[in-house]
Amino acid sequence: MNRPVVLGCCLWITGYVLAMAVPNQDGSWLIGAGLLAALISLHVLRLPGRQPLSLVLLVGIAFGYYQWNDQRNVSALLSLAQQQANLDGSEVTLHGRFTSPVSVDGDRASFTLEATSLRFQDDTAFPLRGESVQVTLRLAEQAQQGVVAGWRRGDAVTLGGVLRSPAPARNFGGFDYRRYLRLHHTHWLLTASGVDQALVQPAAARISATGLLRWNDALRAALSARMDRIFPAAEQAGFMKSMLIGYTDDLDPNRFQQFSELGLTHILAISGLNVAVFLGAVIWLLRRFKLTRETILLVCIWLLPCYILVTGASPSIVRAGLMSMIALIAARKGFMKDVLHIMAIVAWAMLLWNPYYVLDVSFQLSFLVTLGLIVGVQRTGKLLEPWIPHTLLRNTAAITLVSQLISFPVSIYYFNQFSLISWAANAVLVPIISMVVFPAGLAALLIGFLYMPAGKAIGTGIGWLNQGIFRVTDWLQSFQTYKTIWPTPSLTWMAAYYLCMLAIYALWRSVATAGEPRPLLTYDKRRGKRRSFRVSPLTALLLSLSTFALLLWIGYSPDRFHRKGSVQFLDVGQGDAILIRTPYNKHLLIDGGGTVTFGKPGEAWKLRKDPYEVGAKLLVPLLKKRGVHQLDFLVLTHEDADHSGGLQAVAEQIPIKQFLFNGTLKSSPGIAKLFGTLLAKHVPLLPAGLGDWLVIDPQTRIKILYPLQTMPTEVSLASEQNALSVVLLLEMQGTRWLFTGDMEKASEAEVLSYLRDQPADIWGSPSSPDGRDDGFSSSSTTTGRKIDVLKVAHHGSKTSTTPEWVTFWQPAAAVISVGEKNVYGHPSPDVVGRLEDGGAQVFRTDRSGEIQMEIDVQGIKSRTKLEAN
Incomplete structure (x- = not known):
């Protein structure tokens, strides 16, 4: 096994998938623990056949680990709900603390509360062990927006409202809010009206994980406010906030929809591209101070966790940040330069920390595209060399082709749409945004803290460039013919897609590198005379391409021959x-x-930015x-x-x-x-x-x-x-x-x-x-x-x-x-x-x-x- 960590990570994910397909089994943690002990014993005792057995055991350990975590993801109110048949819909008072920033949108404020006790109207109280509750607070007047905006993560709160269980999906294939909240370890909703229902006590300043997050929330809010002043219009500010610090609350929903239809949402999500530009800017700045290579790498390693926190710590930025940290450590120490190993270590660590990451679209797309770029870009570039001799154009084409092909099945699974001109949008806009808009935005933000007029001047220039980008996306979106709608594919279809892609790549490479025609497969049979059946690489490639086209045709309309109304x-x-x-x-x-x-005059403040x-x-x-x-x-x-x-x-x-x-x-x-x-x-x-x-x-x-x-x-x-x-x-x-x-x-x-x-x-x-x-x-x-x-x-x-x-x-x-x-x-x-x-x-x-x-x-x-x- 040339890459045991990579193989182990793949097997770990396989165990998770099997665990999700099978109902939770009692004692799964014991099974996982026993298999882990067996795996350790195999290698300590150096028993024969330990390598293939280790592969099977690793899948079983992952199976037990996922189910053990999933079984523990239950509400602390479960036993109370059994005692109180009317718990769902009850008026209660919760005491706890804020575990998220407070988001204010129109006449609604929302946040997550970690409840430590619950009290009914008859003053019956029950202690809780940190029950996570999603809270929606309806504001009675505009002045209350400022009040709730002053609440911070970690503050103690006593809040009265109606407790409800999240609703499941009510349509086949519809969004399941109950499942979504459960994956975030939240099982209850609380709705309340008016800030008078809440008694908030600010938390004491102290060094702790909550204190660090509280400070980070304040920093993100300050950066957001600063960008509102730097960039010329609300749409511009929302766009740049999403790109620079991962703050999406102010992003124009119509602009996001447009970028989504053109396959450009990765621009609005903090990922490896942002990390690379951030590190490039930091390294360039530190070199101006004549620092040594080791010092520069050490500073970058310490800055990356801060950057991950400031940009929102989504799975994609965590993946990119951790991979960059490991790569920088390896570069500083001079060991383990295999990028695939680094990616596998990061993926494994994230899945151990939170097994539900395997179900997160950001996690899936981030690692899939990264894997494709690591493995496929250089090889695809060599295959494109006869057709595209220019190096920059060839590399751009290879990156675009690989990322589009790798992400396609996952994209249509979650978003059910694909633009046939998304490759053009990515090839034209991604270099401009990554090489000009993003670095200039960072510079404008930094300079704006030091001298606002200079920051605003840079922001105005970026605004003109963004307007040009928006005009291009508006123009591209006007080509309705190139927008295609895809039904949600089956997992079998997705697996067939990737297998077919691998076959096409292998055969294409065989055809491109073959010195002279030779059979790929031969078949001889003697029945009185010699018969020979031969398949050349070119023929096999054409057959694979035809199979791929048929697969896409089936995926685009799988029910075309289903004759039932x-x-x-x-x-x-x-x-x-x-x-x-x-x-x-x-x-x-x-x-x-x-x-x-039902709106009334003078209630414009109640309007939400992106209402349901x-x-x-x-x-x-x-x-x-x-x-x-x-x-x-x-x-x-x-x-x-x-x-x-x-x-x-x-x-x-x-x-x-x-x-x-x-x-x-x-x-x-x-x-x-x-x-x-x-x-x-x-x-x-x-x-x-x-x-x-x-x-x-x-x-x-x-x-x-x-x-x-x-x-x-x-x-x-x-x-x-x-x-x-x-x-x-x-x-x-x-x-x-x-x-x-x-x-x-x-x-x-x-x-x-x-x-x-x-x-x-x-x-x-x-x-x-x-x-x-x-x-x-x-x-x-x-x-x-x-x-x-x-x-x-x-x-x-x-x-x-x-x-x-x-x-x-x-x-x-x-x-x-x-x-x-x-x-x-x-x-x-x-x-x-x-x-x-x-x-x-x-x-x-x-x-x-x-x-x-x-x-x-x-x-x-x-x-x-x-x-x-």
């Missing part, structure tokens, strides 16, 4: 969002949810994860915020072929912006009206049942939208689905009156243009007006779903899209009872989370997210 009722809270996938891979989205806000928005935070990520490359139909049943609010983000990020709406406009800024975006993207706007069946694919069609008018030629204004909701009847693979928006009793009566007056053949299958079978099952046209699934109108409100409506449609199942613990009291018990009495199975998103229904030969199969857990 599905309807997915997404849980967007108090709103509607329904995703339909047809048997021929067409996608329809009905409504997009939305967040209803259903479309951007929930809907669009889900569409991307499910591989929705485009929406063939986007239907807005009506323009109330709880149905339309999330569609702005959809219109901005997902290609749309056609947009169907109710033919009216509601006077609101959100609707104006949505329609403006659709027009700018040249999306056809179709006002809904009565008409013939609209065929989506050979087994799917839709019919508009309301509004009761032919397609209007003029768009009118309407402030009240519920009664104007578009009502759609969907037929797919022999099943019927009725989508009703927020229609009301009067609208239902109009629809019933219209349908009763229509001839029976209104339900008949349309004839195909060439007279052939259109593919629709006859079962959907011979069961009268009975439907399989009804989307209940207006979240189950008593303003709709009358007895006559239920009797007419006779739904086998009914879905109510409604927010958990909503303030409207939806759904109405009368409506739920009416549906159940009519024989319908009732599904509710407030209780079940997302509801997915798939059609197969046996009928409609359903599954729900919360029950699936």
Whole structure:
């Protein structure tokens, strides 16, 4: 084994992966300890076969170590929760200390509290052993922002509020906040209102780990404030803060989204590039003072931990900083110059410190890309030499190619998008930012502390350069064709990708270095005469490239031949969002949810920098994860915020072929912006009206049942939208689905009156243009007006779903899209009872989370997210 540390680190990670795949086993720490003792004994006694046995034992030790740590990650309140059945949602008072800085955003302050005791309203108190609690404090007035900004890490606090367990993911593939907090050893949330609920006592100044972190928080705040003065605009300051000190609170969310789509987020994350520039600047400065090489290395070693802390200590900066420290120590002592060994030591140390790092995207990308650059850049550069003779261009191409190929599977796994021109963005912008903007930013910050006018002058120059960079990214982002959406790949697909890449590299190298053609594989068989089968390296390379292309084709649309339609009722809270996938891979989205806000004049201070928005935070990520490359139909049943609010983000990020709406406009800024975006993207706007069946694919069609008018030629204004909701009847693979928006009793009566007056053949299958079978099952046209699934109108409100409506449609199942613990009291018990009495199975998103229904030969199969857990 030439690199035993590297191999050991890989096996350690393998043990972690196995531990995550297997449920936690009792006594796993004993198993790990026993295997560790066996490993030590093997090498102490120098037993035969110890090397292969050591490999197996190392995997087992890692398995036990991970599960032991995971089993210990439980709440100190677990036993109390068993005693107090109503602990979740209880009003309590916690006493403890701040373990994080206080973040203030609009009318909310958030921080982490380490609780040492808990007291209920009846004064019953329980001691705790340092329970980590995530706190959200709603501020009552603007002056309270200054009060909470004065709280510091380590201060003692007594705080009253409502204790809750974090919510799990409510949609398949959605963000799981409970899991996220657990990976940070936090199991409870506390919500409080007003600073009068908190009694804070400043901590005494003393030398300790908390004191060091407290000092570091103050330094980061001072640097942030200084950059606000140095750089000319808020967007500039936020951009430079992210790049220089890893402070992302002030980073423009739209700019971050843009950099993410172009594959440039590594610029905004402190990593090895920043460490290299920082060390280069420090070494250049120290050399001006004529210091010796050993002294310069020693100073750099001591400065790196400070730099890691000041820049936020994310996994990527910890990795880069520790690797640099080990490399500097090795350079000073003259030993162990193998960079792969250094990387493996750092990775192993970080995984021992916190096994959950293995699940962190920053950790994964940082080490993967670093590994690729160490192993692949020089070799790839040699292979590119015949095509790119210029050294600088060749090295830039090699770095860009290797980093893009290595990071691609992990990037699409977490972010589900990839820009085909990200290589150009990286090749052009990364050298400018790393060689000019970052060093100049450091200089401006340092000089700004000594003499502010000079720092501001440099900051102004950087601002002009940044504006040019932003113009380039704006221009690159305008090329919508080059943005691709990828569904979340399986781990098997990712493993196949990397194996295929290794094969291509080995064969490419074989072809490039072969002096004359020779067979790579030969096969001889004698049956009376000699037969020979030969595969040359070039042929094998072409086959590998073809396999790689096929792998990408499968990964881009793995369900393209999945001939089962599905309807997915997404849980967007108090709103509607329904995703339909047809048997021929067409996608329809009905409504997009939305967040209803109630603002008053003079409350601008309450606005958050990056508020939660259903479309951007929930809907669009889900569409991307499910591989929705485009929406063939986007239907807005009506323009109330709880149905339309999330569609702005959809219109901005997902290609749309056609947009169907109710033919009216509601006077609101959100609707104006949505329609403006659709027009700018040249999306056809179709006002809904009565008409013939609209065929989506050979087994799917839709019919508009309301509004009761032919397609209007003029768009009118309407402030009240519920009664104007578009009502759609969907037929797919022999099943019927009725989508009703927020229609009301009067609208239902109009629809019933219209349908009763229509001839029976209104339900008949349309004839195909060439007279052939259109593919629709006859079962959907011979069961009268009975439907399989009804989307209940207006979240189950008593303003709709009358007895006559239920009797007419006779739904086998009914879905109510409604927010958990909503303030409207939806759904109405009368409506739920009416549906159940009519024989319908009732599904509710407030209780079940997302509801997915798939059609197969046996009928409609359903599954729900919360029950699936």
